Amino acid sequence: MIRHLTKGGQGRRAIYRGGGAIDIIGSARTAFLVGPHPQDDSLRVLACTKINMAEPPPALGFRIAAGAGGQAAMTWTGPVDVAADDLVLAPGRPPGEAVAEARSFLEELLGGGPLSHDEIQRQIQEEGISQRTLRRAKSELRIERLRAAAAEDTLDYAERRKRELAEAQRESDAIMARLRERYRNSKSSQ
Structure with missing residues (x-):
């Protein structure tokens, strides 16, 4: 059986990249993938994506060239x-x-405190960071977008969730204190 890779899905594991449901590949004992070598465009690779009867074999490289009579030869x-x-x-x-990279940029950008949403967007655009990457980085850093209204002006800004970080630090300190105490007690009873 030959399966074609799905469009998109880059970054996902090879076993999940085939078209159709995962149970198609799940029913096979062994599966291989053929693709271009990541560093050498002239080289192709045959690599095992799944094997449940033995250790996976090493990936093999091959080149496709013109053979006798103009036919392709591996x-x-x-x-x-x-x-x-x-x-x-x-x-x-x-x-x-x-x-x-976007996380590092945002950490540096917001290191001095909250910034307006417009200013963040301007700098992100200058840096060439996509909106999707920005959303992922903001989520990982737990950055929240807040609005503050004063009279007729509304300020739209972003900052790291310091309250939650401080709470997590207090919780971590309490756990460490209990562990230290338990360690002292177990050491003194020996």
């Missing part, structure tokens, strides 16, 4: 150090790198 290059999941990643940057 030339095997041997084992390559690439996993099936590497073949389905978005080209250019590792998964999560854009969100990590």
Whole structure:
């Protein structure tokens, strides 16, 4: 059986990238994926995405070249150090790198305190960060958008959720205090 990769879904594990329901691949004993090598455009890779009867074999590299009479011919290059999941990643940057960069940018941007929503949007656009990446980074950093009204003016701003961070720190300190106490008690009883 041959399955085609779904459009999109970049960054997902290779086993989940095939078209149709996951039970299609779930019923197979072994599955392989063929794709371009992440660092060498002229090299193709045959990599195991699933095997439940033995250890997975190493991925194999091959090239497609013109053979005798103009037909395509495969030339095997041997084992390559690439996993099936590497073949389905978005080209250019590792998964999560854009969100990590956006998180760092936002942490620096909001390090001095709250900023207006318009100012954040202006700087994010200058930095070339997409709105989707911005939403993910804001969610991970627990940044909230707030509105403050004074007379006829409304200020739309964002800041990190300091209250929740402070509460989490207090909870963590209390847990550590109990652990230290338990450790002291167990040490003194020995």
